[in-house]
Amino acid sequence: MxxxxxxxxxxxxxxxxxxxxxxxxxxxxxxxxxxxxxxxxxxxxxxxxxxxxxxxxxxxxxxxxxxxxxxxxxxxxxxxxxxxxxxxxxxxxxxxxxxxxxxxxxxxxxxxxxxxxxxxxxxxxxxxxxxxxxxxxxxxxxxxxxxxxxxxxxxxxxxxxxxxxxxxxxxxxxxxxxxxxxxxxxxxxxxxxxxxxxxxxxxxxxxxxxxxxxxxxxxxxxxxxxxxxxxxxxxxxxxxxxxxxxxxxxxxxxxxxxxxxxxxxxxxxxxxxxxxxxxxxxxxxxxxxxxxxxxxxxxxxxxxxxxxxxxxxxxxxxxxxxxxxxxxxxxxxxxxxxGSSPAAVDRAAGLEAARRAVRVTGALPGWNGAPLVVEAEATGNIAVGPTPWGLHPWAPDAVRAAGAPGEAEGVLERARGRGLVVVLRDAHRHAAQRALANALLTARPDAVVVEMGLPVWRPGAAVYLATYGAAAANAQAAAELLGLVSAA
Incomplete structure (x- = not known):
């Protein structure tokens, strides 16, 4: 060589x-x-x-x-x-x-x-x-x-x-x-x-x-x-x-x-x-x-x-x-x-955008006491990974539900006498989420449904919130509207 x-x-x-x-x-x-x-x-x-x-x-x-x-x-x-x-x-x-x-x-x-x-x-x-x-x-x-x-x-x-x-x-x-x-x-x-x-x-x-x-x-x-x-x-x-x-x-x-x-x-x-x-x-x-x-x-x-x-x-x-x-x-x-220049961090823009993105159908209820928040299990894709999501950081009482047969009965018993919030994520892609939501709404038509994915499937709920995402900012915006936390 x-x-x-x-x-x-x-x-x-x-x-x-x-x-x-x-x-x-x-x-x-x-x-x-x-x-x-x-x-x-x-x-x-x-x-x-x-x-x-x-x-x-x-x-x-x-x-x-x-x-x-x-x-x-x-x-x-x-x-x-x-x-x-x-x-x-x-x-x-x-x-x-x-x-x-x-x-x-x-x-x-x-x-x-x-x-x-x-x-x-x-x-x-x-x-x-x-x-x-x-x-x-x-x-x-x-x-x-x-x-x-x-x-x-x-x-x-x-x-x-x-x-x-x-x-x-x-x-x-x-x-x-x-x-x-x-x-x-x-x-x-x-x-x-x-x-x-x-x-x-x-x-x-x-x-x-x-x-x-x-x-x-x-x-x-x-x-x-x-x-x-x-x-x-x-x-x-x-x-x-x-x-x-x-x-x-x-x-x-x-x-x-x-x-x-x-x-x-x-x-x-x-x-x-x-x-x-x-x-x-x-x-x-x-x-x-x-x-x-x-x-x-x-x-x-x-x-x-x-x-x-x-x-x-x-x-x-x-x-x-x-x-x-x-x-x-x-x-x-x-x-x-x-040759590029830095910029300033503007986290306030995040919460502003999340608040403006929420779409509400129906009249939001006023609860006496904290509602039960039930979050349906949702598998994330590989790109998303195991990032936390849901309303539980702002909810005094929250449970996760897989949508298994008979699971709704336990949730309904726990929610007796108070408000109920059902949190979904891309329910159009998850039959178990849809089954859970339908079972809960049949017994509790007053329940509020929050969709934290794409709002493609809409259950027969009187009150429905679509956040268009499950980031912490989206969750906080929904929690504010539901009265779980005061808006800053």
Missing amino acids: TADDTATTGEIARLARGTLLPSFPGAAAPRWVLDELEAGLGGVTLFALTGNVPSPESLAALTAQMRKAGDPFITIDEEGGDVTRLGGHATGSPYPGNAALGAVDDPELTRRIYRSLGAELAEVGVNLNFAPSVDVNTADDNPVIGTRSFGADPDLVARHAAAAVTGTQEAGVAACCKHFPGHGATVDDSHLGVPIVDADLELLDRRELVPFRAAIAAGTRAVMTGHLNLPAITGGVPATLSRAAITGLLREHLGYDGVIVTDALDMQGASGKIGIPEASVRALIAGADLLCLGPNEHAETLRATLAAIDEAVRTGRLPAARLHDAAERTRRLRDWLA
């Missing part, structure tokens, strides 16, 4: 590292992460469930530690609302999510929310946020988007996508719109398989792509791909691994020239049959610039992926020019981050 060959090999290794965003467990960066950052690693993705975010103070120390070793993109999924990592995973977010913001439909308020979210991220050293979700949620039974979307109308989603991008980037944090080309028309979860979006280019242009165009026009610094099969566009290949989707649709059709990030490659929709290293190579060939590996993909996956990229370059599958292209785009993003 000549000296030139050695230099070229070293250059390719550094370029390959520059595309990778691995993860690690714990609140301190392990030695291998620091070594890889010194060698040119692109950055890391932080996850609450792996212990990266025990507190804002700890996170700030972690990001400072990593910046001493390199110039990383420090990325996180902080959408506000139901998908929250920055402290909200333990208490619920102080900011309502996109469905609530879409219900209010005040783009300036959306801009304020995302600017404050960005300001909180900037304070702890996060510089690339995997938000907003700009999917047009046209499938009611969508198991993974739902309240993460601004709504089902492309124009509404577009104006809030632009506002969210603007607000985030006013705080000096790069926005990353997702999940291109749109995860809203699916009834499958790309964590578990490859959802199909049955749409040709004409339908995509008037539905899924409308918010992405608005986000691009607003200057979004990054776009995240979804692991979605669009047969008319990708021919059965997930969009993340499809040159037709990334280079053809996003680069050429929409004219986007910023950074393209993959959704986590550990998801079944991307790597289920081929493994993460091969999925990484295919994503780079398709045109991606940064590869999010996943929450449990650490040093071993990183090494295997680097080896796969090196082999792909040596055998001619992956042109070295493609890695240079990715490096140039990520360099431009770092230059933008270096």
Whole structure:
């Protein structure tokens, strides 16, 4: 091997590292992460469930530690609302999510929310946020988007996508719109398989792509791909691994020239049959610039992926020019981050938005004494995780119910002689919730129903509250209206 060959090999290794965003467990960066950052690693993705975010103070120390070793993109999924990592995973977010913001439909308020979210991220050293979700949620039974979307109308989603991008980037944090080309028309979860979006280019242009165009026009610094099969566009290949989707649709059709990030490659929709290293190579060939590996993909996956990229370059599958292209785009993003300015945290915007989002049908009752609050069990999706939700922090007497046969009788006995509040979450997706609500309302038509997901299924309740999300801010807004807590 000549000296030139050695230099070229070293250059390719550094370029390959520059595309990778691995993860690690714990609140301190392990030695291998620091070594890889010194060698040119692109950055890391932080996850609450792996212990990266025990507190804002700890996170700030972690990001400072990593910046001493390199110039990383420090990325996180902080959408506000139901998908929250920055402290909200333990208490619920102080900011309502996109469905609530879409219900209010005040783009300036959306801009304020995302600017404050960005300001909180900037304070702890996060510089690339995997938000907003700009999917047009046209499938009611969508198991993974739902309240993460601004709504089902492309124009509404577009104006809030632009506002969210603007607000985030006013705080000096790069926005990353997702999940291109749109995860809203699916009834499958790309964590578990490859959802199909049955749409040709004409339908995509008037539905899924409308918010992405608005986000691009607003200057979004990054776009995240979804692991979605669009047969008319990708021919059965997930969009993340499809040159037709990334280079053809996003680069050429929409004219986007910023950074393209993959959704986590550990998801079944991307790597289920081929493994993460091969999925990484295919994503780079398709045109991606940064590869999010996943929450449990650490040093071993990183090494295997680097080896796969090196082999792909040596055998001619992956042109070295493609890695240079990715490096140039990520360099431009770092230059933008270096010149950005911070903003002020504005948590008051969160509660304001949550209060304005609540929709009430019927006349709210006045109770003598505290009502019984019964919260129906609801399984969260993988993106949301085990984030707390419900009205119990404000209720002196609250119970959880799974909706099992006969369970309503015990709840009714406990609620005898006082008010009853029934709390649901995406009841249209959970038969047990609907059965519980119907059984309780048959005996207690005076019960108040609170829906903390999407208000698709409405029971025959005299009083019905829709919060459009289950964040702490949404819960407080509902609790105030029900008299469980006084409005500040």
